[in-house]
Amino acid sequence: INLLFYANALIQGILNKCLKIHMVHMLFVTHVLLFIAVITIVVLMIEEYRRTKDSELKIIMNAFGIMAVAGVLSLCMYWKLEIPFYGTIFEVGVLIFEQLLLTSIFVNLVEQAKTRSELEVYERLLKEDRMTGINNRTAFEEQLQDIEDHAQDYDNAALIFMDVDGLKNTNDLYGHNAGDELIISAALCIKNVFATYGKCYRIGGDEFCVLIFDSIENVDELLKQMDQEIIKYNRNNRYYLSIARGVSFLKDTEGKQKKISDWKYEADQDMYCNKKRRNINDRL
Template sequence: MNLNQKKLPVLVICIAVAVSFLVVMAIAGWSGKDDSMRLENAEKRYIDTGASCLEGGVRKEIRSYPYRSEGKEGYFYLQLPEDIIDGTVLVLPNGYQKIEVSLNGKPLYEYGMYNASPYYMEARINCDIRLPAGSGGQELEIHLINTEKAGNAVLQQGYLTTAGEMTDGILADNLWALLFCVMSAISGICILAMSLWQHVKKAEDSPMIFFFLGLFALLSSAWVFTDSGLPQLIFDDSQMLMVLSFELFMLMPVPLLLFVQLVCEYSRKVFGILVTGYIANFLVQNVAYAVKISDFKHMVYLTHILIIVSIIAIAYYIMRGAVNRHSLYARWTLGGVGIFAGFSSLSLLSFYETGGNQNEKFFIIGFFIFLSILIMLAIHKFQEVSEESARSEVLQGLAYKDMMTGLGNRTLYEEHITSFEAGRSAEITGVIALDINNLKEVNDRFGHRTGDELLKLAARCLREAFGNRGMYYRIGGDEFVIILKGAYIGEDECRRLLGSCIKKHNDSLDIKLSVSMGYAAPDRETGTAAIRELIEKADARMYEEKKRFHNGR
């Protein structure tokens, strides 16, 4: 049975499982189509009207969001609806700006406005402004300050909700980020485990390829988490998370470039230079922040420049690799990296277009496509390895097996003898040399097919006589060697066991099997002997018996 025939039952079973699953799910879906268990999304009442901005001493109505003021500092006014209930919360998305909100001159909310620390940086957060009872119909004053060197104060569209629904809303808005963090973290851990397994197996580049890929997945998971709105549900310290997000963003490309460096072996110098650039950028920005020269927000453009250069380099070497590389895996891997680099470019453009709001969505999409390609390649590679392993086992069996008798051949015999000479001879309890009598005459008179049947019968009798106590080899045309292991069997017992089997089969045959046998065993007292010395003794005694057989005819 060949490999394709062996795979056919597995394929049929897989198809049957898939079809049964689809049928059952279709039945279940049809039967429950009138019911719904979906939870309603948290209610968000977006404020579409009643907003204005003070520009040139005159209020200007805001008709679309996000709205940019004329300067870095902006004063905005928001008319609250009349019908808001007690416990209402106004949620204002805010990206990297100081903000202060007041009602009738009374401060309601403040973020970063009065923090004078030179290390302080505003984060991208959702500002939750708890509205006091009876505030319906009144006007909020919102003071925003953009601390970027270039950029104006920006007001994002806010919405009204309750405290409990606000948490649900933030979770819903960041659901894809949450799924990405969980899946990429699990993938990273699994890939690192594979790297450890490859390291134990002492593979060449494979452990490092998996290590860098797994590290990139974990760093990506951590960066998306810190750059999303999810930390607001858990942590209070926005400053530490802000710095951590920048640190991860600077380090994240390094393992990806090292991964590409190993896959594109002809471009290792270029990507090595880029890796050095990222590490230098990381150290320079940390020093500049520590000594109060600048902060990470104002230095992020350095990392963006490096990313653009990296994307260009990846694109160039991917196109070059598509021409020069004939390996399916190399091409698809580089293609996956290229797709990911393309989506990273869109993420970078989105950062400047939206002011950093949800720019990680393109990154997440690109990463999922990249990871999906790697998973498909891994599955395909696993199938190939499994098939190759099966073929290797078959070929190994052919290389070491005598096709006529099913016993070990001369190659296997010599390898085992070498192994015994290297220190395993203590396992041997005896050696038998065997030769079929008159095989040439049988071949000449009755044909080679009859002679072949005698060879097969001899092998069968040997197995029946000694079972798993022997290692069997056909080392020549009609010559066999049996190496006995385990419990000691004397020569008389060996002759009795073998003779009994031969007699049992000969009773039903016209052409009888006759053999000459030689036996040798280690010294019973010392229990040791050189394997080749035992074989020579057994072989000599077999030829003496064969000579007596011919002389006695």
Template sequence: MSLKTLHFLLVEPSPSGQSEIEEMLSIFSNEVHKIEWIVIEEALAALELLKTTHFDLLIVSLPLFIYPRRTLWKELHSLAGATPILTIGEQRDEKTSTLAIHLGAEDYIPKSEYSPTHLWRAILHALERHKMHEKFKELLFADELTRLYNRRGFLTLLTQQISLSKRLNKGFLFFQVDLDELKKINDTHGHFAGDSALKGAALCLKNAFRKQDIIGRIGGDEFAVIAINAPEEEGDYLKKVVHESAHQYNLAHKHPYLLSLSVGAAFYSPQEDPSPEELLAQADADLYVEKKQKK
């Protein structure tokens, strides 16, 4: 039986670092998988290559993409798409490791812990974790109409985010958003218009929040958002961003109705540790205040 060929991109500026990793990859190539790899020393060259070439895994030097400016990492993450990223670096401390995971890497390996077994285990775990995550998300988490997370998927991720926030001792903002007058849109203009309005609401939220934030449709006309690591004082500002996004949507799309969103916010504090149900209730109460003000 022929072995599957895995294509890796190694981005490492140090010749000695390159040699170490290449030697370890050579040990495992042809045993379980055939591994082919390309080595690049510079971040910008790697970004250019990713525009035209697909890889199964990226092994990148974390400092190369976050210093002096983190915009390089954002571009790397965007170009990588669904490709898992394994990060390497000099430091062995919780801050660096947490930063790598927060930025979207599957794992972080300090050079002091390089060994063929450790590296190969990290590679296999990264590939398997990513594969399972993508399959799980596709099968269970997608709302068919909006392609956002459905209620089940969103609440699963909310529970995970609460656990992570407790470990990191960092809070986050939680939003509940209602599409106003959906029943009226359905009754007046038909269910096709109602579906279009729901898709429009999803687009507004995607435009209002960051790529790493988690957005779901949790009910017929109800949406929810986890703004990861967003401080409590940004709550009112982000509400305004959502309303501005809806305004821009109405300017760009000529529908027989105006798309309107109501927004409620709550803050998850690790010290107070509200449950998912309590966060939903708090955001819903805040949303109700905004709805009353619109009447």
């Protein structure tokens, strides 16, 4: 159809230039082509609409239908009734056509915005731990993969593994509701201290971790702040909270970046050493 219109314009231009035929006398051909084009597109869209029931397509069909009617009316007014303002009818049809198309575009943009919002919510839910509201293991693994894939973008980082001490004993003695309370409280203490400096994750039942990308020189100070948060919690609650922790830095003392597996292993081993020291101190 596009090629027909281009050919029509070229031929009419040649006829006007060489044979001095006025363009208005060849307007009928253009109108016929336009009518055929609109009818063809409407028919194709009707078939598509029957198959998909797309609301946006329905609006576009109505737009083309109105334009087709306007085209037929202007043809009749010009060729049969010889009414001089036939062009106004067609222009009104084109105006309505454009307004309907703009409406279609607006509706489509609203739908896209709604879909994007829903996708963002679903993505957040997929990466959020439902019990504590912090990031879950999926988000943690994605972050580690990003660090591995874009190592050049990370100067250094600290990984802190944490584990709630004695959660099984709390569950056995007081029930799982008490254990859930400890998990939620542990997440709150961790988030209160580390959320400003990095990302907090719950990666297992009683296991948490934190990734810090800035101010890594303050890790020891931040751990002391977390201890203070835990002390405040234990003053006002019946279930005792204790959190073991282990720290590892992405780069070694020589500035060489570690493998992600080694980085995690070091933090994990440091945490279990911390847990053993805590158990020994508790027995003493």
